[in-house]
Amino acid sequence: MSKPKVGFFDFASCEGCQIELTNFGDVAFLELINHIDIVEFREAMSEKAGKLDIAFIEGSFTRESDRKRLEEIRKRSAIVIAYGACAATGGINALKNHQHDYHECVYGKDAKAPHLASNIALPISAAIKVDYSVYGCPMSRDEFIRIVSHLLHDKQPIIPNHPVCMECKLNETICRFHDGDHCLGVVARAGCGAPCPKDGIPCEACRGFVSTPNVDSLVKTLINKGGMHSSRAWNKSRMFTNNQRGDVK
Amino acid sequence: MSSYFITRANFEKFIVKLIQAKKKIYAPVSKKQSFIFDELTSFDDLRLDYDVTILPPKKYIFPPRQGLLTFDKQGHNSLIAPEDKILLGVHFYDLKAIDMLDNLFAANNSDANYLANRAATTIIGANIQKISKRAFWGSVGKDVRPHGYDGFIIKLDGGEGYVYECYTDKGSALLKSGDFSNASPAQIAASMDINERVLKQCPEKLNHSSKEIATKVRSTFKEKQLWEELADDCFSCGSCNTVCPTCYCFDVQDNWNVDQVSGRRERTWDACMTEDFAKISLGGGHEENFRESKAQRFRHRIMRKSTYLNETLGGPACVGCGRCSSACTADIADPAKAINRIMEL
Numbered sequence: 001m002s003k004p005k006v007g008f009f010d011f012a013s014c015e016g017c018q019i020e021l022t023n024f025g026d027v028a029f030l031e032l033i034n035h036i037d038i039v040e041f042r043e044a045m046s047e048k049a050g051k052l053d054i055a056f057i058e059g060s061f062t063r064e065s066d067r068k069r070l071e072e073i074r075k076r077s078a079i080v081i082a083y084g085a086c087a088a089t090g091g092i093n094a095l096k097n098h099q100h101d102y103h104e105c106v107y108g109k110d111a112k113a114p115h116l117a118s119n120i121a122l123p124i125s126a127a128i129k130v131d132y133s134v135y136g137c138p139m140s141r142d143e144f145i146r147i148v149s150h151l152l153h154d155k156q157p158i159i160p161n162h163p164v165c166m167e168c169k170l171n172e173t174i175c176r177f178h179d180g181d182h183c184l185g186v187v188a189r190a191g192c193g194a195p196c197p198k199d200g201i202p203c204e205a206c207r208g209f210v211s212t213p214n215v216d217s218l219v220k221t222l223i224n225k226g227g228m229h230s231s232r233a234w235n236k237s238r239m240f241t242n243n244q245r246g247d248v249k
Numbered sequence: 250m251s252s253y254f255i256t257r258a259n260f261e262k263f264i265v266k267l268i269q270a271k272k273k274i275y276a277p278v279s280k281k282q283s284f285i286f287d288e289l290t291s292f293d294d295l296r297l298d299y300d301v302t303i304l305p306p307k308k309y310i311f312p313p314r315q316g317l318l319t320f321d322k323q324g325h326n327s328l329i330a331p332e333d334k335i336l337l338g339v340h341f342y343d344l345k346a347i348d349m350l351d352n353l354f355a356a357n358n359s360d361a362n363y364l365a366n367r368a369a370t371t372i373i374g375a376n377i378q379k380i381s382k383r384a385f386w387g388s389v390g391k392d393v394r395p396h397g398y399d400g401f402i403i404k405l406d407g408g409e410g411y412v413y414e415c416y417t418d419k420g421s422a423l424l425k426s427g428d429f430s431n432a433s434p435a436q437i438a439a440s441m442d443i444n445e446r447v448l449k450q451c452p453e454k455l456n457h458s459s460k461e462i463a464t465k466v467r468s469t470f471k472e473k474q475l476w477e478e479l480a481d482d483c484f485s486c487g488s489c490n491t492v493c494p495t496c497y498c499f500d501v502q503d504n505w506n507v508d509q510v511s512g513r514r515e516r517t518w519d520a521c522m523t524e525d526f527a528k529i530s531l532g533g534g535h536e537e538n539f540r541e542s543k544a545q546r547f548r549h550r551i552m553r554k555s556t557y558l559n560e561t562l563g564g565p566a567c568v569g570c571g572r573c574s575s576a577c578t579a580d581i582a583d584p585a586k587a588i589n590r591i592m593e594l
Contacts, residue, residue, distance in 0.1 A: 031507045217482040
């Protein structure tokens with residue numbers, strides 16, 4: 001693919017993945033710009049483009065009005081890449097999907113304000129076809145570069161589909177369960193290099209589940225080894241992976 | 250083989266001298282409540298009283314992530330650049346495992362990267378002072394003796410000192426760094442007794458010979474229900490493979506640098522328990538997974554460790570270190586438990 005026309009779009013998100021792009025630092029980001037032609041990027045420029053080779057979409061699909069915008073982007077883009085947890089899996093926004101009482105609690109007298117009306121938070125793949133996903137909260141910069149590089153060379157990028165546990169073993173990190181803690185690494189998609197358990201923090205599965213997570217075994221493990229009571233063990237994976245559970249709304 | 254003796258005080262001086270020399274030393278050190286092989290920079294860090302390390306010492310010969318070559322517009326450059334090093338304090342089960350890898354990587358299309366690293370490595374074993382909770386090395390592949398290591402250290406009871414067994418020139422080359430004397434017949438007998446005694450002290454054991462196990466396990470290949478039951482809690486995380494001293498599968502990928510012209514070919518450890526391990530391209534955008542269920546994958550691993558490689562290696566491709574058992578969060582990976590259960594069928 002010779003110098004593709006690229007656009008960046010955002011939906012319900014903190015825009016932290018855009019920040020993560022700039023965290024590449026001058027050298028890597030400016031070097032990348034030599035190989036892609038950024039023609040649409042709301043945060044950085046006011047121009048609008050027509051046809052795109054690659055659309056990078058951040059944020060979750062949480063309002064019916066988003067659907068139209070997503071379809072419009074899909075229509076004029078050859079490749080759509082969901083980047084960051086919100087776009088790829090619904091991300092942390094999907095925490096609200098099994099709750100109904102947060103409006104008053106969070107917004108008080110403004111609870112009924114029209115701009116707060118939204119549906120459950122879904123990955124953008126719930127509205128349009130997505131070709132590739134860059135997982136993580138924030139997205140993995142290295143993976144972003146790897147995927148773009150592969151596409152520039154017309155190659156299929158390889159996205160890890162095994163649990164984070166393997167990366168902890170490679171780091172020789174003491175298992176959180178061996179330290180009397182809990183962890184979602186057993187069902188979480190690897191590719192991050194497992195920095196959280198390395199720092200003594202349980203994995204929260206920000207990259208989502210692997211394609212076939214053993215959720216029954218997870219609940220069993222959280223109870224037997226993580227010391228959780230059964231309802232907490234069952235609800236534990238609602239933080240980043242609410243949309244990937246068997247009881248998804 | 251020649252046996253030497255070194256006093257406790259002189260042993261410390263010997264290690265200090267090795268540390269000061271040019272060759273890097275990798276040895277067991279503590280990491281929180283566990284142990285790992287790491288670069289030894291001080292005698293005080295050396296923990297020959299370790300039970301087992303998280304990863305096996307094979308990581309210094311067959312690294313988890315290894316650059317094979319770099320490429321650019323002009324062509325490619327090999328990254329084979331072995332580091333002269335000493336692996337110190339390797340338990341006998343890991344010596345057995347390295348010996349197996351030596352055979353496997355030399356066979357058929359010999360692996361130049363592995364062999365170069367291996368040739369640059371001096372391997373010094375050490376007796377087992379503490380036994381890990383899941384060890385069963387006392388009963389697995391009993392007829393298989395390790396070869397290929399250069400020396401072996403045995404700490405004598407009572408703390409008077411160490412017996413050092415020399416097997417090769419590389420092993421003898423270390424003698425000049427320490428104040429060694431010839432070991433007395435009593436010291437040699439004591440050191441042999443220490444190695445014999447420890448074999449009977451494993452917390453877990455296999456109850457049958459390697460041959461009986463190989464035959465029986467193979468005969469259960471079509472027992473679908475058995476394998477589904479054994480694998481029911483499996484997360485397909487590949488931890489059991491990753492910590493295994495005899496696993497040797499790897500994946501190779503090319504990655505471009507951000508300039509999109511130059512790049513690097515790397516190989517990384519692969520794991521047959523993961524879902525994508527057996528996923529292959531059929532061309533035209535189609536793919537197939539020839540071990541799609543976790544039960545098939547679990548069966549494959551147990552077969553590989555107890556049956557498939559026995560003829561090639563002269564015994565099972567499992568050394569009983571118990572690393573997989575403790576690395577498995579679901580606690581289903583333990584080969585001793587799985588095999589003993591199968592043997593009772």
